[in-house]
Each structure stands twice: as structure tokens, then as C-alpha cells.
Amino acid sequence: MKLLKEKVMAEGIVLGEQVLKVDSFLNHQMDPMLMKEVGSEFVRRFAGEGITKVLTIESSGIAPAIMTALELGVPMIFARKNKSLTLKEDIYVESVYSFTKRETNEITVSKKFLNADDRVLIIDDFLANGEAAFGLARIVEQVGASVVGIGIVIEKSFQPGSKLLKEAGYRVDSLVRIASLENGTVTFVEGE
């Protein structure tokens, strides 16, 4: 996605070989017009898949997911990372390890919002090791519903998540794929 690639080049900050900071438009400050374009691009890429729900995880996945769901005209669900007091029963739970935060979270989705006949598009802002995406996919599969695919805004292709997800049979579609962050420079996967 050309617009997104330009934004990464203009505003992304490389913090070491593993971390790309994009908090000016995706992770902290958000560019709503870009998020709308991101949503439209996911809808285009997953056209004809009969998606009934969009599933993401708090917090940075919410904006791209809600824009995608708006254009599809379907509900969006965001998995929570902590069980809150008002969501304490009838939930699906999966454990997800965050390499960035170095902690394991329980991610939860209320059982009443997913059904066996749902066709679910999973959306997330980043794909690195794939922990969050696998956790979300396991929740969908606990229900007996289908994972239509996994739509990622920025994929760090030098980390194993994308490969592992594809090996597990999931369709992964990333709007921007980064081959390397070495030498303080963003190098995209060829052909992007």
C-alpha cells in the first residue's frame, strides 16, 4: 500500500533492529484519513470472503479494525487484554505473550459475540512473532467459526509471525512488509 509505505518512510523511527516506532500515525497519535484508507484496502483485499465480523485486540488495532468494519457494514469486536470486572464470565480466554512488553496477557472475548457460522477477519496493527494473531485465531476456532484471514497494517517480515501463520494455514495479508530495520533504515520487502 503506497500511501502507508510513504508514511512509514516519512515518519517511522527505527529504534534498534527489532523496533519501528510509528506513534505519529498508528500507535499513539492516529491519522484518521489514513486509517480510513487502510480499512478500504483491507476490504478490497478480502473482497468476496463473506466476512461477518472483524476481530482485533486493544488498543492499536481498534482504529484500523473499526474502519474496515464500517466499510463492510459488520460488527467489530476487540479482544481485551485483562479481564475487567464487568466481563467476568462467559468468555473465551487465550494466553498471549508480548515480546515488546515482556509479559503474558490473557486475551478475552465474550462468548455471546461469536457464533459457529461467523466468518471472521482478524485485523492488527503489527505482525512480529504472531502471538496476538494466533491467540485471536484460537479464540475464533474455539467457537467453531472460520478465520477468513489476517489483515496486518505493518508486517516485520524478518520476524517469524507471518511464516508461522501461513504454515498453520492462515491467509495473511499485510499492507506493508518490512524486510529489515538494520543500520537504522527501513528496508521493505522487494516488490512492495
Added chain:
Amino acid sequence: MKLLKEKVMAEGIVLGEQVLKVDSFLNHQMDPMLMKEVGSEFVRRFAGEGITKVLTIESSGIAPAIMTALELGVPMIFARKNKSLTLKEDIYVESVYSFTKRETNEITVSKKFLNADDRVLIIDDFLANGEAAFGLARIVEQVGASVVGIGIVIEKSFQPGSKLLKEAGYRVDSLVRIASLENGTVTFVEGE
């Protein structure tokens, strides 16, 4: 806002006299079409205010805030509740107590995204005791920027937040105001 009031009546679940669960369209599953209408309504109510930024707090504020920011054509910023590894310096910090979760969070906003000449609209999903809104407002004022107003999706008017914020001089505009949750029933403020 009629559409929102109808949604609260149809899908809101009263859990005791303090807690209204609206996780089918606002706090967990989200109705993107409704969120778009909510954004449009905030834009209408705060028209002519010269808003330059929309500020909210993760996670449930993000969807209404991004829809508002999209229609205004300005950036949206969501305050984070925990300092992450990639946001460790140059941040404004305020402590906010959550009565729901019975814990104090540090909420943070990166200094580079707010300037003294910003005119900031604060958006949040719920207003109860006003802790989050006051915390966000204090961050804006640390910068020397202006709080144009505080837009709330659902106000629990029987809790003190709205009164306290107005006494402190803020304009508070809530799309739905709830007078009481007594007897398992949602009673709206008269004239809603």
C-alpha cells in the same frame, strides 16, 4: 441522541445501581455505523470551535474519537494507560483512579503531539466520576493548550463527574445522560 438512546434501551444491561454494560455496541463489540453517527454528532455539537486535535484514552474511547477526528480532518491521540517500552521519555503523565477497576493508572501522552496552540476536544465513552476526563484535561493544560470541551458518549449523571467538570469550567456535552440505574432500569435525564 435518539439513535444512541434507543440502542441503550435495546441492548444495555443494568448490573447494579452503578454499572451499565453496553458491550454489544461500545465497550467490546462495537457497532461501526453507530460510532460514525456518534462522531458526526460530536462534530455538530462542537461546530465552530476550531478543533485541531481529538484526545481520548485507550481503549473504548478510540472508536468514537477516530470517527470524530475523521469528520473533522484532524489527528486523534489516545492516551496510554501504561508506559510501554517504546514510549519511555518526553511524555506528559497524569495519575487517574479507575473506580471500575479499583486501580490507579498513569496515563501518558507523548509531548511531541500536543502544542500550546492546540484546541483539543476530549472524547470518552463513559463519564462517571470524571477521573479520566480530568486527567486528560490536565495533560492538555500542562502543554498550555486549550480544552475546547469534553464529548461523552454515555454520561451517568447520578455520579459526580459531569458536575465537577462543569464547576471546573469545562464544557461537557454528553450524547446520552442517565439519571438512574435503580431497580434494574435505565432512566434517562428528562428532556433527553
